[in-house]
Amino acid sequence: MSCHKILKAKGYRLTPxxxxxxxxxxxxxxxxxxxxxxxxxxxxxxxxxxxxVYRTLELMEKFNLVTETDFGEGRVRYHVAEKGHxxxxxxxxxxxxxxxxxxxxxxxxxxxxxxYGFEADLRHLAISGKCAECxxxxxxx
Amino acid sequence: MSCHKILKAKGYRLTPxxxxxxxxxxxxxxxxxxxxxxxxxxxxxxxxxxxxVYRTLELMEKFNLVTETDFGEGRVRYHVAEKGHxxxxxxxxxxxxxxxxxxxxxxxxxxxxxxYGFEADLRHLAISGKCAECxxxxxxx
DNA sequence: TTAAATGCAAACGCTTTGCAATTGA
DNA sequence: TCAATTGCAAAGCGTTTGCATTTAA
Numbered sequence: 001m002s003c004h005k006i007l008k009a010k011g012y013r014l015t016p017x018x019x020x021x022x023x024x025x026x027x028x029x030x031x032x033x034x035x036x037x038x039x040x041x042x043x044x045x046x047x048x049x050x051x052x053v054y055r056t057l058e059l060m061e062k063f064n065l066v067t068e069t070d071f072g073e074g075r076v077r078y079h080v081a082e083k084g085h086x087x088x089x090x091x092x093x094x095x096x097x098x099x100x101x102x103x104x105x106x107x108x109x110x111x112x113x114x115x116y117g118f119e120a121d122l123r124h125l126a127i128s129g130k131c132a133e134c135x136x137x138x139x140x141x
Numbered sequence: 142m143s144c145h146k147i148l149k150a151k152g153y154r155l156t157p158x159x160x161x162x163x164x165x166x167x168x169x170x171x172x173x174x175x176x177x178x179x180x181x182x183x184x185x186x187x188x189x190x191x192x193x194v195y196r197t198l199e200l201m202e203k204f205n206l207v208t209e210t211d212f213g214e215g216r217v218r219y220h221v222a223e224k225g226h227x228x229x230x231x232x233x234x235x236x237x238x239x240x241x242x243x244x245x246x247x248x249x250x251x252x253x254x255x256x257y258g259f260e261a262d263l264r265h266l267a268i269s270g271k272c273a274e275c276x277x278x279x280x281x282x
Numbered sequence: 283t284t285a286a287a288t289g290c291a292a293a294c295g296c297t298t299t300g301c302a303a304t305t306g307a
Numbered sequence: 308t309c310a311a312t313t314g315c316a317a318a319g320c321g322t323t324t325g326c327a328t329t330t331a332a
Binding site for chain 2: 120122128
């Protein structure tokens with residue numbers, strides 16, 4: 001796992017706690033929140049501690065080992081950067097989350113750079129809206 | 142102010158507190174947070190109360206009288222819907238916020254609908270990245 | 283008159299912090 | 308050894324809630 005190597009190379013210690021957080025991130029299906037990492041860790045290893053989870057995530061973020069995505073839940077979810085980054089469509093009615101092809105955003109990214117000189121970081125992007133199925137059921141906004 | 146009319150039409154009372162919140166939203170330069178509305182209100186009218194600010198915002202959101210935008214600050218900012226909606230480019234280095242032409246997003250919106258059947262709600266969109274000036278100073282990510 | 287709206291204080295969920303104790307290189 | 312890391316408990320922040328009181332229609 002290159003996370004280990006990178007932290008080590010930067011002069012940080014590879015403590016058991018850090019390895020557990022990194023492991024939890026790698027094992028996670030999709031995007032996982034700090035609290036979820038903690039709960040998972042805590043169930044196997046009751047001495048674990050939420051502060052250290054946050055501190056480890058902070059450290060990993062500093063070196064771009066994880067990306068943060070905000071799905072509009074009032075907290076952020078993490079994802080191992082080396083797994084690649086995804087873009088998401090979040091249905092605000094049923095909560096379903098779909099992955100979006102990166103290519104769908106190429107043009108936008110390009111436009112922003114050309115017309116605004118703005119280098120968009122779309123690794124974090126989650127677009128809210130209404131999915132195909134919910135559109136059929138025409139209720140509520 | 143059509144907010145008033147709409148709430149009235151829906152059978153809600155136009156209490157002084159609600160009128161003050163609506164007024165604060167209308168007077169706000171850009172996007173304003175619940176706490177900012179409260180502070181502003183509180184300074185003029187010390188009896189005001191944060192719960193009612195939240196409850197009023199909740200009510201207004203229910204009828205699409207305000208839109209929520211998340212600028213990645215860990216809280217949401219509100220904007221009167223009838224003022225029109227904007228899209229934003231947020232520089233994660235200097236914090237600058239630029240408005241984005243709606244047209245820049247037409248194509249994306251169209252692609253999402255066509256290829257994913259997803260009706261994107263881009264009223265809330267804030268794209269994070271690095272602005273032109275900060276790109277010149279090539280430090281930090 | 284009466285349901286709707288409010289004020290208050292307490293609780294919530296997530297995150298951050300200060301500091302003393304512990305630990306890995 | 309000794310700075311880096313951790314655990315703990317407390318606080319921070321924005322937000323929500325239950326309930327008794329007040330108020331607009």
